[in-house]
Amino acid sequence: MQDTISRLRDAKMTNILRVQSAALKAIHDYMYERGVVQAMPVILSPETDPLNHPHFDASVEYYGQRLHLTKSMILHKQLSLLNGGFDKVYVMSPNVRLEEGSLGGTGRHLFEFTQVDIELKGRSKEDFMELVDGMVARVFSFVKKECEEDLAALDRKLRVPATPLKVFESEDLRDRYGDDFEARASRELEDPFWVTNFRREFYDKEDKKRRGYYHNYDVFWPEGFGEALSGGEREWEYAEIVRKMTERKTDLRGYKTYLEMARQGLIPSTVGGGMGIERMVRYLTGQKHVKDVALFPRVPGENIAF
């Protein structure tokens, strides 16, 4: 409990919360100006992101139905764009991922965090990158202008990144830096940067002509702060979705509605991604661990005092 009290009382927390408030304001302003409509988060759902890496179950039962805590809103974002009246949507989306305690020490994992989660209909990854580049530039310049004293108090020199952010192919970075390319590139590069093509979740689009090439991406923060955003162009065709779920040993029975929508051709072609707010604030304020920017941090494997 002493930890909780010290954290809550820490003068640094005031500066961090002011930076966070400015960053969130810049995001909302930017989205609103661009006509990206804001939807409300989903917390419980019968179907959620399968999350293709180890984690514990987080679900509750209510009136005979098993409802899962949202691991990401990807499936709901895709379907929200079924509407013909808007083609850009974002959500301030809390995600719960009960991951293994070994991730507690990475400095960037919380088992509960919020993404600004964005999805665009009928656009390409280039369109999405342009939107995010603009958002990053907007957040950084707004924070720098509004929070000069807070950044000084935190001894943080903030650089507004030059846009467009550089885009690298993961295989090129692997050639240059080895298998640890994410961490090494994040330490060596000065500005945030995009990396494309990762084999991961079923919903990230795989090239039909070049199997094993994925039209997805991450953004990384520099100075060793690591992953900032993940996303991609999405699969929307039923056969591809089923093939890729099966490859990943996903239990299809957990995706009844989603798969039926896909079978009926109802999933629109979209592109998107989510940027972690706490990781962004960690980078903006230069904190050692993502838990240092949270009033009530949830670190994988750690006991939660409050």
Next chain:
Amino acid sequence: MQDTISRLRDAKMTNILRVQSAALKAIHDYMYERGVVQAMPVILSPETDPLNHPHFDASVEYYGQRLHLTKSMILHKQLSLLNGGFDKVYVMSPNVRLEEGSLGGTGRHLFEFTQVDIELKGRSKEDFMELVDGMVARVFSFVKKECEEDLAALDRKLRVPATPLKVFESEDLRDRYGDDFEARASRELEDPFWVTNFRREFYDKEDKKRRGYYHNYDVFWPEGFGEALSGGEREWEYAEIVRKMTERKTDLRGYKTYLEMARQGLIPSTVGGGMGIERMVRYLTGQKHVKDVALFPRVPGENIAF
């Protein structure tokens, strides 16, 4: 599933999401201008609002610890104000309340919804009312200006309420309207209004000289739309908190950290409240049921398709 598809495709949903986006933008602008810092939501916690009315358990286990889905962030809001550097905080806070299916028909209950949840340190209920009056006026005038076409498409005539909103004592309304005063006053009055003094949760301040009088309040939307906001001045003294929890048969063992903080005199004197976003959007857009403004509504007792 047909319901889900129709809802997602409904042209009306575009208008509603635009109104919602404008309303959220107005809230964030207003808070930012007033220096109310924005904290991130808490989704899982060992201690949450006991919620003094019937509901089912919503909790998960993680590394041997039982964590509850947030029913409201009241306890965390109080403690966040332990920090000496800010005295106003707000959170866009998703709440999960697995209430009884009988509430599905009220038109204003979802078992999952988002509050704009605000808390002020060292202020009175009058200060809080002034802040909320300003927020309501700002939201309504912004939506009216920005969403003229959407409101027309929804056939909704929106009235920007005159502020300060009227304040009634619950006993006066009860004298005038009978026990059903909330619903009747909501139907008869033209503008949103405050009602003070309700016996409910332990954390709402009871007058020490006049037991049975509570320094809390609700805001109601007019035209029969009902409850909009709940809040109050808060208990912060250990003896009062224990007395009132005991009166309400709350299991004190579920509040170890909170009670220990109270015992050490660490809970600041605060006032606050939370306004439901979906209910606000329902009123702004004049929809019959709060589910009509949600892309993925969670109605108590109803099967969730997606």
